[in-house]
Amino acid sequence: MDFGFTISKPRSIEPTEAGREQLLQLEEQVPTFRRCMNCGGCTATCSAGQFTDFNIRKVHNLYRWGQYKELDEELQKCMLCGKCTLVCPRGVNLRSLIIHLRKALNKDHQPGDYQHFIRNNNR
């Protein structure tokens, strides 16, 4: 419905406790994540980034600050080709980071249906 105005976006980032927890969890899963010095090499080389507006460095920095909005959709553009991981001068395991980010951002995520299959077909 058109009310003649839209809801303004917040002007500043305000870190929350929940966001901090999420970040710590991710850092535990991908310890190399902490090493990033934001050189932008990953974004520059990104295969998907050659076609569309996808900035993995920005995505994970937004995640650092608990700004999760639309990050999941953004991350789906990744083709997992691994160039970013290869050029990173700090050895950040970016492919692992992307998969874990997607897991963290996807609330419905459950490991494959295989567990279900095991329960039904085991032995």
Next chain:
Amino acid sequence: MSSYFHPFILPFCIGTLVLFAVIAVKFYRWISGLDRKQKKNVWMSLLTVRIFPSLWRIFKEIVKEVLLHVNITRYNWRMGYMHRSIALGWFLLIVTGFVETLFHFRGSGHPPWLGIFFRFFVRDYTYGISRVWADVMDLLLLYVLSGVSIAIFKSIYSRIVGMRKNTRLRWFDICLRYSLWLIFPMRLLSESATAALTGNGGFLTQGIGDMMPTEFAQVMEVPFWTAYSTCLCVFFVLFPFSRYMHIFTEPLLIVFRSLGVREGSQPTGYTRMELNACSRCGICIDGCPLDKDLNINDIQGVYLLRDVRHGLPHRNATENCLMCDQCVVDCPVGIEINEIRKQERNKGTLDTHDNYRFLDSVKSFNAIGRIAYFGGCMSHLTPGVTESMKKIFDAVGQKYWLMDEDKTICCGRPLLQQGFIAQAAELRRKNARLIVESHAQYLVTSCPICYQSFKKEYNLPIKVIHHTEYLAVLIRLGKLKPHKTGLKVAYHDPCELGRGCNIYDEPREVLQAVADLVRVQKEREHSICCGHSLGNTALDVEKQDKVRDAALRNLTADHPDLIATACPMCKKAFQHGQPTHVKDVAELIAEQL
């Protein structure tokens, strides 16, 4: 007939009945659990004339693998002997026992368990030809016992059969192993006791029987036979739930594999067959770079298959693997370990559709009369390879279309390897459209990952070749005449090209045209992964580097002038290692034009 009954046979009979009932149920469930495509393949194979030669092949393979264990012997003869002596020995023991019974009773009129407990029931079998039977049976028992003793030694010291490590087993399997080991000594004791009383034993049982005091034999004969029967019972009842299920599953697997069944992207009844066909011999542990160089010892094929089969947690075993396929090549049963791993990696709800709409606007190119060249994502980081290929194309006057000169749509294999099936399929559709619309003659690719993907996953209407194949053809045809140099070159087989696509000879052929090829200790199907494989996301760079260093040590043992490879990923990995000269096969050729 009733004179051939004694209560001690009951455990054996019950055990046998349970065993066959459970196996029948399992087989039924697995076969009915095949998916549509697999069933179609089976029917297609069964209903055509191809079935006759394949029946012969199936028979041959079952004899070779289930009884003779040819593959294991090829890997290590001591290990092969151990497996063979128990499998073949026991099989012959049973068969000979039955033949002996048939022979004795002239065909019929005897209960089915008699073959197993023959000596106990036929006590007067001490004349003429029977001595020969008894000796043959003893010989077979001795053969089995020799295998069992090796197995016992191996469980303490695996190097005795040339293995670095023993497989860590579940306690259930360990218990069952003891019951298996007990069966044969118990048989020996039982038959010896009977021989002591009746004199119907062969050279071994009679020899031991003669040493037994008669009173002892009289008291212990029935208890020995009971213990023997009980061991058999325990083993048979628990058998289908243990690793020993591989004994009956392997023939079934061989049948269905020969009928054209393969793993798909989702687990099916065939997957259950594969899971059950693993004997946990541990050969996959032996070659695994993660075990050797990083001491990660819970992710190898054997553990993956075990944990998947028994529903144990296996997140780590699923994710932490280089997918270098060393274990797949080594596996004596030929289990598609990494296909199962990929099924396990299935990312479920993370694997979403319609992610790459931004690629729809990418336009194809009218490449009629040209070939398409796909460098691959990584080739942007190894411009040496693409530049050399351009130079070679120009040198032979081949018109080409650089599909991904500026930007690359990934082939989708990295996604597939990580269990993003739908997303990988979407990327394949995008690339396939570009290739088909271009009407290029054929597709040359420099990256073995893309090569495997285009070749096996794409179903393209045109031929796909790796640049080493292309160069080999050019050299064979005399279109390329590179100068031979005196360089000593060690060639590294990339996993995806060698073990993945069986291309070992072409790169070597090409290299020999320009340089002297140095033999490497571990090469061809035993080549060590460069460690930076895209199949793994769990390892951090420090650990990948350790695997790489092991590969480098293997390659540089003979101090070659440079290392040649045919994969941009491997090339980058080695470049990042200790300063070593690494070049792609294409670069070496381009330099010598």
Next chain:
Amino acid sequence: MSDRTTTAQVAVIGGGPAGIEAACALSNNGIRVSLFESEPVLAHNVGNKFKLFPDFSSASELVATLSHKLSGSHVSVHLDTEIVSMEQKGGLWFLTDNYGHTHEAVAVLLATGYDVFDARRKEELGYGIYKGVVTSIDLESMLKAGKLVNVLGEQPQCVTFLQCVGSRDEKIGNHYCSKVCCVTAVKQAIEVKKLSPRTDVFLFYMDLRMWGQGFEELYREAQEQYGIRFVRGRISEAASTFDDRVQIKAEDTLVGQPLKMSTDLLVLMVGMEASCGTKKLASCCGVEGAYGFAHSCSPYLSDNMTDRQGLFLAGSCKRPMSVSDTVNDARSAAVGIADYLKTALSN
């Protein structure tokens, strides 16, 4: 003793600024010094340079001054002589050179310096593949020749510098910062502008470390007077364009957007690595530190000493160092050696 053996109180290995400075200082104190240089010329690393940061004084003049000082001293100089191994026996050091000669000394000063990083190991940057990609060393000789041209031999429209090639890169195994490249790039950028004022100069950096006196001022001058554009981002790929220029891909991280641009020359600011000689001799004496550099006792009070008696270090065989730091370090090494000789001889 055979005629092939020379004796001296101090053997200085390496004829760069550190070696020369230390040798002269020791010799002036009446100490007998032999200096060994594997190359046919002295101070070739500095000699390759055009001007020095931050005051644009001439590098050749510095080398000339050093050489003059050396020739005026009593140091016995062995050019083209590479020490291949050394060992200590009974308080004396025995050095073997590439001719098989042995040299004897009470104390040894390792001043074996650095090598520049081989930019071909970063294949994605295209050095050795695209003609428009050069290293900072190549640029230095262009500047020295006063001829700055692109691949086509024309005045370049655009020159782009990339920092941290072979330094601060875990993939290549060099985690450390090479210290001098930041200010060198700023210096070279200014020189490019001086030589060819209409050329656009871009400088891609991850962090700019203007640690020395006058460096920050130089940076500001580069921005203000010469209009050099500083971009915070790392170039991760280079490719060639149809007109033989170099296309680079980076991200301007401050804008948060990828950047794709063409440039006539891409200058790779190659870092310092331990030189072959440093690696070889440091490991031969068991004083090997991180990344193949030689390891001193402590960075504070005994930075010239090693764990081996009578083995001293000076200059960039320890870590990346600027010329001025190197010269100072050499003098402090000379003082340390003179002290050592006093005790060693009195014993």
Next chain:
Amino acid sequence: MMKRYWNEYQKEIADDKFFYERSCIRQTFFPGSEAAFLKMLREELGKDIYDEANQHTCTGIGYHSDIVPLQTTMTVVARLFALMTEAGYENYVPSCVTSFGVFTEMVEMWKHNPELLEKTRKILYDTTGRTFEIPKNIAHPSDIIYKFRYDLKQKMKYQLVNRFTGKPLRVVEHIGCHYAKIFPKAGVGNAEFPYVLAGMIEAWGGEVIDYPERRHCCGFGFRQYLVQENRGYSIANSKKKFESMEPYEPDFIVANCPGCTMFLDKWQYTIAEMENKTYDKNGYGIPVLSYEEMAGLLLGYDPWKLGLQLHQVQAEPLLNKIGIAYDPNEKFTGVSGKILPRPEKPHNLLV
């Protein structure tokens, strides 16, 4: 036990004999609230409260929107005080939190600048011929209910307890900015920890939710709301509060300021229409009550007489939780017995 420092600050609240001034917003949007307050004071507590017929606005909205000049506001306030003086009362009770803030501010200003007071007296006298006294005590109605919360509790039929689970209801309390943010000492418990509503909730069996944006403005913001183009800023503030309180799953929100009650209520509808987002699990939104409505409900007053049907977020789920009896058929019957027109259903917000 957590130490509650704000308990240490208690403001002075008169005992009896109040002069009541109505609120523009409250009497328009929540008329039942003011009626209920008067009823509570008179009937339940037996106090004397005077409801003046000739009263008018305090200019608060215009004043805070920079439309009404200061001197005008002072004079208008002075006239209201004159009405009180004329009626013979000394304890001023403005229904609106902004009025409360304006009165406190003017009195404070006069205290520091006697010449302004003199000027105001002169202008008022010149224009209307009235004189006035500064009230002895200015208290917000929520202060009075807070003061008598235990007396009211004795008469209450219900408690803030979920009758299905037996657990206390989880309540978000929202204090209007002008209550204590202008003069901290004017509020019970100061500006940082106003205890006025929390005291009621805790006394009546509920549990107060302490969420990160508890002290954030409701988003009304006067100037922001008045210009349509700026409303995005207003609603963004409310949204921030909702997002912050959402994880704590509040059963309802209670506010002491009429503007806050209105905006926290109506913006939920707007956000639901704009972004299809509601802040309770079932899509009904979080009910917003004024403190009078909360007290009235617990005292057993008819929800429809309290005017709950005039809220945007409907209160039936909450009434069910507390166990308050109501007649759904009476929902749209007015006080006079007249059948009221039924409102349109929103697209996204469930009612």
